[in-house]
Amino acid sequence: MSISPAPLSETPAGASVEDRVYNFSAGPAVLPLSVLERAREELLCMPGVGASILEISHRSKAFLEIIETAEANLRKLLGISDDYAVLFLQGGSRLQFSMVPMNLLGADQSADYMVTGSWGKKALEEAAKVGKTRKVYDAKETNYDRLPEPFCADGGTMDLDPQAAYLHYTSNETIQGVQFSAEPETQGVPLVCDASSEFLYKPLDIDKYGLIYACAQKNAGPAGVTIVVVRKDLAERADPNLGVYLNFNTHIASGSMDNTPPTFAIYINKLVTDWLLSEVGGLEAMHSRNAEKAKLLYDVLDQNAEFYQGHARPDCRSLMNVTFRLPSDELTTKFDAEAKQNGMTDLKGHRSVGGIRASIYNAMPLAGVETLRDFMVDFAKKNG
């Protein structure tokens, strides 16, 4: 009987939109407000369905429309051809660390891994449990502040195996804040990418990839669904005796429906990709917004280099995770506390890097980054 969506002034006490902070969490992370409003509006009862998205069968017409739209949106945003399957899986990137070699690394093969941060290191550790691996790059000595050449001057080189089953890399390292600006050259070796913390931040040349995986809780939705884009002919390498959930071909053949998929997380992914298409205007526009937001913060680092020390080398700075240190631990704690008082949360850096990390994914509004920028300038002035 009322209009759609419900007036936000009618949001229950203690839960109003005015209470929302700027949430710089590295993930799960901020979502577009319009996505949350839509989900809220439909949570008791989806129009025409008679039940909540949380309650309906994954075989129902309503859910099939959702998962098909989510896939179509991803194909449209990224230009994914029919040579590739788009899968909605569970278990996070962590399970992909095992599934990728279980499916793509034959017993007589070896896989190449680049280690450009914490997640690349974990991916390699897990693959080494499954089969033969080679570490073709490791920036450990400089605490993962750089990428190999040509992505980073003096970054060092990779030692690639032209016979490798695949080359695995982490396109954005969430903890260190280093990001590839383009795909590494592989000379024909299939490229496998953990894109978890950047997926959907810009357009991709999908044909350069053999497989891309990304947990959703950065740019693509809530925790609980992992998107895998895989070239179908590569997936055919899998041993048919793999467990059904662990075999990409199970999910390819069934459209991610061999077992009950994480229906709500896929629904939110559908709303997020709807937002990217209809409100943002696609991934070129998203990339421009992201570049603009990141520049605001990196400019502060560059203009206050005596106070803020960026972790990543300038030529491989991430547009998603801006990492920097302050002159002392005391000032870092003070920065985090005062930011919180000013409505900005989750800015503490990961312990392996220290300092501050501002995660500014797709859904972080420009106003949030401007607020942080102003705070950073002011904080340096007062404490520098």
Add this chain to the structure above:
Amino acid sequence: MSISPAPLSETPAGASVEDRVYNFSAGPAVLPLSVLERAREELLCMPGVGASILEISHRSKAFLEIIETAEANLRKLLGISDDYAVLFLQGGSRLQFSMVPMNLLGADQSADYMVTGSWGKKALEEAAKVGKTRKVYDAKETNYDRLPEPFCADGGTMDLDPQAAYLHYTSNETIQGVQFSAEPETQGVPLVCDASSEFLYKPLDIDKYGLIYACAQKNAGPAGVTIVVVRKDLAERADPNLGVYLNFNTHIASGSMDNTPPTFAIYINKLVTDWLLSEVGGLEAMHSRNAEKAKLLYDVLDQNAEFYQGHARPDCRSLMNVTFRLPSDELTTKFDAEAKQNGMTDLKGHRSVGGIRASIYNAMPLAGVETLRDFMVDFAKKNG
């Protein structure tokens, strides 16, 4: 500025609580209305947090309180001691079909599997990919309408291996509608139970189990989280070289937090178990309600035996999934269509059994079952 929860009359058009049907889906399935209302109320912004449950870090104080309460609720409801870990995993029962033998079935051991329906059959198929298995019971010849003795008269016997690594059974077969009224005797062999479609429907004697697993989307929450209760000493059997996500010990050591857990699904599980404790009054009370609901429908079958033919043998009828056939396919189609016109959905049986299946999990209100009961009596009268 308004009260909590928001008046339901203010729910947006097309999504009001009055539009809700009685949803007899086998899963994902109906949730308690108060759970949906609470989730809706907090979806834009959790009180005191400044962000949605969908956006907050799994390491945040707010989420840690949620996962700890969810675990404490389960321990309280089921009387789970510290000898057992309670895990919140992803991948559904399907991944457990692989993980259970990967963790508990040593290379020199064999595991016993009871096949009492479609899910037990799949569990065995997956285990056979991992190691040595024995099928100790199979009711295929009678299309899985019964359980072994003593649970079902003339059900046949099991052929147990006293040296088995474990005995696996499916406590409720969702498709066939057969359910164990108690745990099978194992003579010391660890008991492993797929309780997916009955978990939390009644109290359990947990000490009889080595491991219980259940995907949440029947009685415990939405799709996307699978609860595993495992005796810690059994989990120690696992090969340390298993992939981290695939090893129960990873999750035991980290409190299901080695990687990002499915935060929203766990939040809903917390609300559902809050509901069981505070609104229902525990699992004894839940069991009484479930028995009362199921009796309403089975009484109709028994009193109209010339019209409705129950699939399960009377002594092993499920309190969760009531399966029956009508005199013809035409009448089955008519039944389903007229039920829908009367606000009752998802009643079509699985193709392997045919007929009708009414899933009446914990959250299905008595009024929904009474409505179906009245409809069934009326339909038999008019069409018999």
